[in-house]
Amino acid sequence: MTxxxxxxxxxxxxxxxxxxxxxxxVSGEFFHLVRCGNCGLIRTADAPPRExxxxxxxxxxxxxxxxxxxxxxxxxxxxxxxxxVAGKRRMAERVVGGRRGRVLDxxxxxxxxxxxxxxxxxxxxxxxxxxxxxxxxxxxxxxDLSPPEALADLxxxxxxxxxxxxxxxHVHDLQDTxxxxxxxxxxxGRLFIAVPNPLSLDAVHYGTAWAAWDVPRHLxxxxxxxxxxxxxxxxxxxxxxxxxxxxxxxxxxxxxxxxRGRQRLLPALLTGLRSNLAAxxxxxxxxxxxxxxxRG
Numbered sequence: 001m002t003x004x005x006x007x008x009x010x011x012x013x014x015x016x017x018x019x020x021x022x023x024x025x026v027s028g029e030f031f032h033l034v035r036c037g038n039c040g041l042i043r044t045a046d047a048p049p050r051e052x053x054x055x056x057x058x059x060x061x062x063x064x065x066x067x068x069x070x071x072x073x074x075x076x077x078x079x080x081x082x083x084x085v086a087g088k089r090r091m092a093e094r095v096v097g098g099r100r101g102r103v104l105d106x107x108x109x110x111x112x113x114x115x116x117x118x119x120x121x122x123x124x125x126x127x128x129x130x131x132x133x134x135x136x137x138x139x140x141x142x143x144d145l146s147p148p149e150a151l152a153d154l155x156x157x158x159x160x161x162x163x164x165x166x167x168x169x170h171v172h173d174l175q176d177t178x179x180x181x182x183x184x185x186x187x188x189g190r191l192f193i194a195v196p197n198p199l200s201l202d203a204v205h206y207g208t209a210w211a212a213w214d215v216p217r218h219l220x221x222x223x224x225x226x227x228x229x230x231x232x233x234x235x236x237x238x239x240x241x242x243x244x245x246x247x248x249x250x251x252x253x254x255x256x257x258x259x260r261g262r263q264r265l266l267p268a269l270l271t272g273l274r275s276n277l278a279a280x281x282x283x284x285x286x287x288x289x290x291x292x293x294x295r296g
Contacts, residue, residue, distance in 0.1 A: 107167030111137030
């Protein structure tokens with residue numbers, strides 16, 4: 001299966017121009033967002049191809065690869081991550097009935113989540129495209145990670161849990177990757193996909209300065225309905241969506257810097273709080289959502 005012409009999710013040629021968004025992290029360049037007129041998937045229309053996108057990740061601001069704790073936002077990110085990693089482990093175990101088994105973390109960065117799963121008794125496999133991140137995972141957590149190309153060689157039905165924590169939005173081969181992830185998921189297993197939500201209150205508030213656009217590294221921008229439709233094409237049914245409450249604050253702190261040219265902690269915290277309050281009334285407005293899917 002290969003990505004379809006037109007919209008890579010549904011194949012429609014109908015496209016609606018949305019925003020011109022700046023890359024605040026690395027290049028300062030502007031990129032264009034386009035929404036599919038049929039399924040609603042938003043894509044970065046002029047993102048570099050896989051062989052040319054590497055330089056856009058080469059920044060200490062890209063914390064999931066460098067593990068840098070420089071600056072207030074990165075420092076807070078690391079403090080919160082210790083808590084959220086444990087929460088993700090407990091959530092995965094709860095969803096699969098408390099048992100332990102085999103887990104695949106696709107795009108596992110420096111390996112914090114995978115290390116926690118291994119320490120809890122899981123049989124772990126990690127795939128990560130970035131050389132620096134793989135080296136940091138070995139140094140920090142003793143993990144031997146493979147590049148994403150190894151996904152095609154993994155056995156059918158091997159994994160009880162497959163996770164992508166803010167990864168699917170980076171994947172060039174969207175259809176091929178999801179086909180393989182569905183294939184390696186065991187019967188009764190669960191696929192966890194965490195992605196930013198462009199329908200969230202903080203996305204609306206910050207507009208083109210919303211940090212979770214993160215162009216051009218984020219190739220796709222998934223509304224809940226667009227992701228549900230995409231997964232359905234691979235035989236995956238979304239059975240629940242879970243909020244990521246801390247993301248609204250983290251994204252708002254970055255977005256304040258992008259919008260105002262300087263960090264403003266109090267306005268960022270207030271926007272994050274307002275976003276979470278809106279999500280309490282409507283989960284579809286949470287800053288980031290974990291979509292839990294099962295085959296069938």
